[in-house]
Amino acid sequence: MFLKKILIILFLGAGLFIFSCEDTFDLDINDDPNFPTPENANIDALYASVQVNFAQFLNGSGPNVTNLNDFGMQLSRQRAFTFGNVYANSYQPTTFDDIWRQAYSDFLPDADEIIKQAEERGLPFQGGTTKILKAYVLMTLVDAFGDVPFTEANQGADFLSPRVDSGASIYAAAEALIDEGIADLGAETISEPLSDNFFNGVVNDWINAAKSLKIKLYVTTKLVDSGAGAKMMAIVNDPDYVPSNFYFQYTSNRANPDSRHPFYQDSYETVEGDYQSNWMMWVMSKEKGISDPRIRSYYYRQVPEVPLDDVNRFDCVFSPLPTGPTPQHYLDCDPNMPYCVGNLEEGYYGRDHGNNGGIPPDGDIRTVYGVYPAGGKFDANTFNDILNDGTDGGLGAGIQPLIPANFIKFYRAEAALTMGTGEDARTLLGEAVRESIDNVLAFTAETDPASLEEVVGTNPNTGESIFGSQLVPVDSTIVEYVDEVLSIYDAANDKLDVVMKEFLIASFGNGMEGYNMLRRTGRPFNVQPMIQPTSGSFIRSALYPAVYSTLNEFAVDKSETTQVFWDTNPADFIK
C-alpha cells in the first residue's frame, strides 16, 4: 500500500515534470532566431548598404543629425553657424559621434566585406567602386579629424581600442586604394550591381570620378607634397580623362523609405529648417552689384523684402533691428559686410556667423534651401510658405555634390596660381564659373520643372503671364556675370582670393570642400567674422568624437585648433 502511494507520487511528479518541459532541458539555443548569420549575406543588399552608408556618413541619415557636410558648410559660411558664439564651445565631442559611427561601424565593415567578397566571387565593379568610396571616406575622416584609426581599425575583438595612424599615411593608403579601384574597373567582365545611386552602373563615369578624386587629393596635399602639381597634371593630360559629375543622388520618395535630400527633409516639412548664411546670400545677391545666376536655385525666399514691422522676429545681438548699426569688427573686415540679414531689400533672411541666440518666431520669413542641391523649390518670386509636408519643388530629389566636373577647373585654376602647373588661371576660372552655372541651371530645369512652368505674375505693360522659367538667367546674364568675375580677377591684387570665393560659391552643398579650401588657402578673405568680437581661434579640425575619446583606451587628445597634416598654414590663419 505504502509502495503504491510512492509510485503514484513518483509517476505523477516525474511524468509531469518531464512531459511539460521536454524542450525546457535544451540549453543549446544561443543563435538569435531573429537575424541571419553573417555567412548568409546577400551581396546586392550589402553593396547597397555601402552606397547608402556613404551618403549617410557624409550628409547624415536625416535632418538634425550632425554630419560632416553640415559641419563644413557652417565653418565655411556656406550655411549659418549657430551652435555657439565662440569657436571653442560650439561643437562638443558628442556632436561627432554619429559621424564616427557611420564611418567606422556602418560604412567601413560593409565596404571591407564587399571588397573581400568581390575578390572571392569576381565582382570587380562592386569591389572597384567600393574602394573609391572607401578612399573618399578615409580622406574625409583625415580632413575632419586629422590622425584617425586605420590599420588597427575594424578588427573587432582583436583591437577594441584601435590606435590612430598619421593622416599622411592614411592619405597614401587612400591613393593606393583609388588606383586599385581604377584597376578593378578596367577588368574585362563587369557584373553590374542591382543599384548604383552615383552613376547608375556606368563604369567609365566611375573611372573618371576616381581620377577626379586623385586630383582632389593632390590639390589638398599641395602644401606637404611638392610633387602634387606634376601628379595632378599627369591626370589632367590623360586623354581618357573626362571629368564626370561625381554626385550621390537622392530621390523624391517621401516615406518608407524616405530617400530625399536631408536639406529638403529639414526645410520643407512642418518645422522651420536651418538658418542660411547671411554672408553667402550677401555674396551672391549683393557683393558684386549683380546677382549670381545661381542664387534662385540655391535659395528660396519666403518674402520679397525682409519686413521690419515686428521686432520680435530678430535676434541681431547688437541692435533690435537689422538696420543697424553694423558692428565695428564687421566693418573692419569688409565695409559692406552684411549684418543680421543677408539682403534686407531682397528678402534674404538668415543668420550671422556665430549667432547662437534663441529662436524668434521668424519661420515665415526665413530663406530656405532652393532647388540645388537640395531638390527644393526654384525661387521664381512666388514667396510661398514652404512648410507643406514635403510637397514643394523638386520633392527632395537632390544630390550630394562630391566632385562635379567644374570643380576640376577650379582645382586647376588654384594649381595654376599656387602649384606651378603652368596653366592659365584666368581662363580656367572663367570656364569653371560658367560650367558651374550651366550645371546648376540644368539641374534646376530637370529637378523642378513645375516651378518653371508656373505662372508667377503678369507683365503690367502687356498683360501677359510671366512664367517661372523667365526668371531663369539667360545666356547674356550668365556671360555678364562671368565677365564681372573676370574683371574682379583682373583688378585683384590677390588672384587666389577671387578664385577661392568663386569655388566656395560653386561648391555650395559640399561643406568639406569649402572647409578644406579655407584651411588650405586662407581665402576668401572677407568671410563674415563671428558675431562676438572675441570668439577664439578658428576650428582647424573637429574634436575627436566622445565615442572615441572616452571609449578608446589609447585615445589621444587634441584640441579644435590642431591642424591636419596637409594644413601647414600659420595658427591664426583664418577668421
Place this chain on the structure above:
Amino acid sequence: MKKISLLLVLMVSLVGYSLAQRTISGTITDDVGEPLIGASVVAKGTTVGTITDIDGSYSLGIADDVNTLVISYTGFDTREMALGASNVVDIVLSAGVELNEVVVTALGVAKEKKALGYGVTTVDEGAVTNRNETDVARILRGKTTGVDITSTSGLAGSGTSIIIRGFSSISGSNQPLFVVDGIPFNTDSNTSENFITGGAASSNRFADLDPNNIAEINILKGLSATVLYGEAGRNGVVLVTTKTGQTGRNINKGMEISFTQRVTATSVANLPEYQNTYGNGFSGNFGWFFSNWGPSFDTRGTNGIGEDGTVPHPYVTNGFADQYPGTEFKPYEYRPYESVEEFFQTGIGLNTSVGLAKQVGENTQVKANYSYLRDEGFTPDLVDGSSSNNYTRQNFSLGANTKLDNGISINGTFNFVDSDRLTPPIGTSDGSGPTFDSDPSLFSDVLYTPRSIDLFGLPFQSELDNSQTYYRQTSQITNPLWTLNNAKDTEEVNRFFGNINLGYNFTDDLSINYRISLDKYTQFNNRLLNKGGNQFRDGLLSSSTYNTTIIDNLLSLNYDRQLNDDFNLSLTIGGNARKEDEKLETINSTQQFVYGLATHDNYIETQATTRNTFENTLGIFGTATVGYKSFLYLGLQGRNDFTSTLEKENRSIFYPSANISFIPTEAFTGLANNKVVDYLKFRFGVGTSAGYPDPYQTRNILSSSTNDFQTPAGTTINLNQISNRLGNPNLTHESHREFELGVEGNFFKNRIGIDLSLYDKRSSDLIIDLDIDPASGFRNTTVNAAELENRGVELGAWVQPFKGDLQYRLGINFTRNRNLVLGIADGVASVPIAGFTNLGNFALEPLEISELPDGETAADYPLATERDGFLYFPFATIQGSKFERVDGELLVTDIGFYQATDDISPIGDPNPDYTISYLNTLSYKGVSLFVNLNYTKGGDIYSGTASTLLARGNTIDTEFDRFLPFVLDGVTEDGNPNTTQVYAADAFFEGFFGPNEGAIFDGTTLRLREISLGYTVPKNLLENLPFGSLSINFAAENIWFKAFNFPEGINFDPEVLSVGVGNGRGIDFITGPTAKRFGVSLNASF
C-alpha cells in the same frame, strides 16, 4: 500571522487526552474580542491539551487535581489561568511579542522567524487592502525598510519601479522577482516606446495583481534569503500569497462571502503657482513665443499691446484662420487665463470585489475571488465626453486545496486577468516642445503655457483637414487638446497564471512536493496618431503584441526531524526547470489615408517586425537547517543553475549561502526576565547569487532591413549590414555576494521593538552593454566588467506607548543605502544607464586621486566618496553640461551670461541620503486612523519641468519687476567680478536653459503619503444583521508634499521617472505631474 500559524497548528494536530474528570470550556479571544482560532490550551503540568476551534471555543477534559490552564497562541503573551469552581473559562489574550512568528521564506516554506539568519519583511493584508492605488507596489511605499519604490508617472495604469537594497546591475534588470502563490510572475515593463516617445507611461505587469485578493506579502531582501531562487532572486523576492491561493485559511462558519466596494477620486497632485502679472512674449515685448517674458498685463498701447489691451488674434497673424471658414477671429484680450489649471480634472475610479470561501469537510477548501476595477486619471475628457486616461481590470481567481484519501494533498490556483488601458502619449520634452519630431506628447508644453494663452478659447482642430491649430504656427507645439483627442496609447492584457501542487507525506518527517506553474500573457499595445499634428504629420499607427510564457517546474523532497532533545534538522533537496519565451510582433504604419480611422489598412506604408527570444534555466538546490535547542540555528543553502543564455563552458553556476541565528534571551533565561529586555536575536548571513545576460549576446549576427532607400530609377533597396554589435562568446554570469548582520529585539514589556539590518553587497563581473569605439568596427558588445557596491542600514522600529481600548503605535522605517560604482571596464570612463548620451544617468569609473588632472583635488568632485586614494561615484550619477567656472567661481562671458562646459560631467547624485517613514496607527475600539508620513533626504533630480518654468517666466518665482537689470553672480574670464547687466528674461532663459547643471535640484521631500480612517462595526451591533463583519474606510494618498529645495512657485513633485521603469532615476523630462487620490471603501462579509 494568525493564519499561517493556524496552518501549522492544524498540521501538527496537537491533541492530547486523558481520563476526563472535569470538562472546562470557554472562548479565547484577543483584545478586541476577535476569537483566536487554534490557540493552545494545556492543563499545566500535564500533556493534556487542546486547541480552540473556528469560533475560538475549546473544551478540555482534565483531571481534578489540575488547577491551572496554560493558554498560548503565536504572537500573544502566554497566559496562565487559575481554575476556580466554574467550568466555563473565557480568556482574553493580549498581543505580545511575536516570538514564534512564522514567516514564509524561499520556495514558500514557512519557518519560524527566530530560526532565520536573515531579515524578512512581512506586510499583511491590512496594510494592502482598502487603498486607492491600483498597483500593489505603490501601496507598499514607505511600509518596509530597504525597498525603494518610485512611480514613473501620475497617469492611471503607469509603471512603478521597485528596487531592493540598491541597484546591483548596470545593464540587467534590478527589479525583484515576484512569486505569486509559488508562481514565478513576470513583472516586465513591456513597451514599444522608448523613454523619449513615452516609456514613462508604460505599465509593469505586476499591475495585474489585484490588491483585494492579497493575503500577505513577504519580502526577501538579502541574498542569503533568496539563494534558492537562483539568479532570478538576485534582486530580492516579493512573495505574494493570495487569499485564493492560501491554504489552511480560516473560513468563518465554513462559508464566507466578502464584498468590497470602493470609489476613488484622482486628481493632479500639485500644479505650479503661476504669476498673473506678465504674459506671452520675450524681452518685454509681446509675441507668440513659447515664453512668458512679455509685457505686464496692464500695458496699453506699447510693446505690442493695443490701446484697448488686446493683441491680434493668433490665428489671424499666423494664418490658421483659413482653417475655420466663416469664423471671425477678433483681437484677443491680453490678460491671464487659467489654461493649465483648467486643463486637469478629477478622475473617478470604482472597484468592486467579491470573495467566496467554503470549507468542505475537514480537508477541502474552495475559494474564489472576482474583482472589477475602473480607474480614471486626471487628464481631460475627450470632446466626446469619454475619458482620455483610464485603466480597467478584471481579476478572476479560483483556488482549491484538498487532501485525498490516499494521503496525497493537492492544491492549485487559477487566475485570469483581463485589463485595458488608455493613455495619451507622454513623450519627453526639452522645454521647447517634444524632444524629437517623432515624440508626440500630451504634457510636453502644457505646464509652461504662457499665461495670456487661452488654451480653451482657441479651436484646436482645423475644420478643413482636421490638422492641429494653436497660437504658434510652424513650431513644434502641437495644441495639447489636439494631441489629447487625436493621439492615444492603448494596452490590452490577457493573462492566465496558475499552478498545481501535489504533496505527499511518506512519514511525519519526510515529504515530497511537486509544483507546476504557468504564467502566460498576451499584451497588445497600440499607438494611434491621427494625421495633422506636428509629430508624425501624416499619422501613425503602431501595434505590438507581446506573447510571454513562463513555465516553471519544481520538485522537492523535504525532511524535518527532531534528532534528539537538543538538535533539530531540516533538509530540502530539489530541482527546478524554467522556460521563458517571449514573442513580439510589431506593425508600424505611417501615412494615414482617411482621417481618424485606426486600422493598418488605412495607412499607406506598413512595416512589421518579429522578435522572439527563448530562455531556459535548470537548477538543482539543497538546503539544511540545524537547530540547537531553541536558541541557535545554522542554515546552509546552495543552488546550481544551468542557463541557456551563455555558451556551454560558462553555463553552470553554483551559489552557496550560510546563515546563523542566535537568540540570547532563549539561551540565557536570566536575560529575558527583566523589565528591559524581552527578546533579543542576533543574526548573520552570507549569500551569493548570479545574473545572466539576455539571450543572444554571445554570437555575431547580420542585420537585415528592408525598404531602406530608393535608387533614382525608383527601385527600393533592401540592406544587409554587418551588425554593429560584437558578440562575446566568453561572456559569463554576474556575481553577487552579500554579508548581512542583524539584531532584533523587544524591550520594555514589548512596548518598543527594533529590527536592524546592516548589509554589504558586492556585485562584480557585471554584464554591461559596453559601447566600444566604433573604430573597432562595432558600436557595442556585452562584457563582464563592472563592479558595484551596496552598503546599507535598515532600521525598523516601533513604539507602542499604550495598549488597551485606545492604542497608538508608531512604526519607523529608516533606510539608508550607499550605492557606489567600484569599477567599470578598463579604459572606459562611463557607461550610460538611462537618458540621453549627453544628459542622463551614468556609471562612472572611479578616479585615482593622485592622477587627477592638474589643479584638481578631491574637493572638485563633491558627489564622489573618497576611499583608499580613489574617488567613487554613486550609481546612476547624473551627468550633463556644467557651468563653466574660473577657480571655482561661475564664469560670466563678456555678454553677461553663464557658459556651459563643452563636455559632460557629474552634476547630480540621484540617490537619496536616506528615507524615513513614520507609520502612525491610532485605534480606539473599531475606529482606526493610519498616517504614513515619508521623508526623503537628498537625492538630486534633473527637473526639466522646474527649469523650463523658470526659464520661460511662468511662475511667481519670476514675478518681479522685470525691467530692473540683472547682474549675474560670477567672474569674468580674468577673474574679476562680473558687472555686465543683462535683462532678467535673458538671465533666466540662459541660466535654466543653458548648462544642464542649472536644472539640478535637491529632491528632499516630506510627504503625507497616506492617511486612512477606518471604522469597523463592532460584532455586537451586527448580531441581528446578516453581516459577519462590516467596515468603512476612507483613504487618501499623496495628498501633500513639500520639496524644500525647489523654488516656491514650482510645486514640483520629484517622485517621477521620465526614463520609465529601469535603472535610471532622478530624471524629469516634463512627462507630467503626479497624482493624489481620495477614496472611500465599504467592506462587508456575510
